[in-house]
Amino acid sequence: MITLEELKKLRLIHLCIAITFFTSGLTVNFAQLLLHIFLKPFNKQLFRKLMYYLCYSFYCQLVFVADWYAGCTMRVYMDAEDEKKYGGKENVLLIMNHQYEIDWLAGWMISDKMGVLGNCKAYAKKAIRYVPCMGWAWWLAEFVFLNRDYDKDKEIIAKQLKIVFSYPDPTWLLLNAEGTRFTPSKHEASVKFAQERGMTVLKHHLIPRTKGFTTSLPTLRGICPVIYDINMVFKRDEKVPPTMLSLLNGKAVEPYLLMRRIPLEQVPTDEKAAADWLQKLFVEKDRIIDSFHETGSFFTTSGVKEVPYKIYGPRLSSLLNFAGWATYSLSCIFYYLISSLLAANWVGLITALSVLGICTLHLIIPHDTAILICSLICFLTVYWLMGLAINKTQISKGSSYGSNSKKASTN
Template structure:
């Protein structure tokens, strides 16, 4: 008899997840579009509250895969008082290391646990908004899309941050200050850049690109009270690689996350001073991650005050949400396939099978795009014009 672990590795199961995810994604995209056309011009507050639930319903399917399907257990280290008083109750600008294939999903996992998943947003490159389902969802949910042309982007940032933080409920906005995911080639270029300019080279991060940060801070002041510094790590001897493919095969991973709440007032005025503050923050982040790799603790060798960790239980809402979408999506697909077969509707049958094949290919393409080996070359070149 096939075991549950073996069942999760079957392509048929992966196809069912893909059908559910992309069918629901297209449905959510259509509902988002209707909100933009018929509600946003008349009631932006209600528009953004409803947008929260649409985004949550879509995003938390991947949280379900991590939490329930793969059984991931994430340890979150955060000051107990900050967690009790503030977590999930205020607007936040997130600064997070960008080294792993699923670091974004680890971020979604904690957003889900703190009740802000539907309002989590990010700075993203403009091309992503044209990607079916996820890109469209982000576009319609008012993410901050950038051209990687600073003269244009600084105007977009100033305008869009006011939109993002006008949401009535707590909103978390992610800024990957490194600009791109960590790879050996990009790290080599980053170290060379730092050495040429008398900066402290980083072992586990890329030198942060300060222009996006310094362009954001003047607008953020007064509308977003804090920065959350997120340090994510997986143990170097982790038997299961932290990838989407591992999760789809039902293999759980154990992320470790240190979250620090930094009041925005601690960031100094002035672009130069703010840029220097960001550089020093990343030097500190590097010590934190280095300590984790060396000792298994964020605190032993970093000089950072030790705080307790908490393992949040999976939320029932993500399980019920996925079950609902799966029932809707799969029942519609299989009903059409069966009725087409019985009626001899070969055109309809072949069309449906082609759509299923496209969904499976789309899932493979999405997984492939998260792989570090497929990361862009952005950041492997000279960084002089971007800091």
């Protein structure tokens, strides 16, 4: 008899998750579009309130995969008084290290526990908004999309931040100050850049690009009172790699997060001083991550005040939400199969059954090369779409940005 662990590795289960995710995504996109057309011109507050729930319903399906399906355990280190008094109750600018494929998902997991997942937003590349499902959801939810052209972006930032922080519920806005995901080649370029300019070399981060941060500060003051510095890490000897594929296979990973609350008034108002402040923050972040890898603790050699950790359990809402969307999505598939049969739509019926049939054969004969190839062909479209909406659309998707050591860190 097949075990639950083996069941989670089946391609058929992955296909069901993919179908649920994309069906719900397109449904949410359509509902978002209707809100933009029929509600936003007349009542922006109600529009943004409803947008929160639509985004939450879509995003938390991936939180379900991590929390319930894979059974991940997250340890969050945060001052207990700050967590009790402020957690999920204020507008926040998040500054997070950007090293892992699923660091964005770890951020979603903690924001879900804090009750702000539906209002999680980010600075993102403009091209992302054209990607189906996730990109469209972000576009319609009024994310800050940038061109990476400073003259254009400074106007976009000033305008869009006012919109982002006008939502009736607390909003968390993610700024990846490193500009791109950490890779060995980009780190090499970053090290060379720092050495040429007499800057402190970072071991675990790229030199932060300060223009987006300093350009945002004048608008943020008065509408966003605080920065959360998030230091997220996985143990180097972790047997399960921190990837979406690991989670889809039902393998748990264990992220460790140190969250520090920094009031925005601690950041200098002068642009150059604010840029220096951000550089020093990343030097400190580097010591924190280095301490964890060397000693197993964020605090031993970093000089940062030690705080206790808390393990947040999964929320029932993400389980019920996914169950509802799965029922809806898979019911649509079965309805299509039955209606195709009754209407003698043989092309549609045979195509759908072929995909499901090859999935089943692959489960029965997992080592048959021919069946594996057929399965991969059938799943190509689905996984390509998943790659676009989960990997490419996430901030975690690395680009060539930052690979050129000749570019200045403030560009």
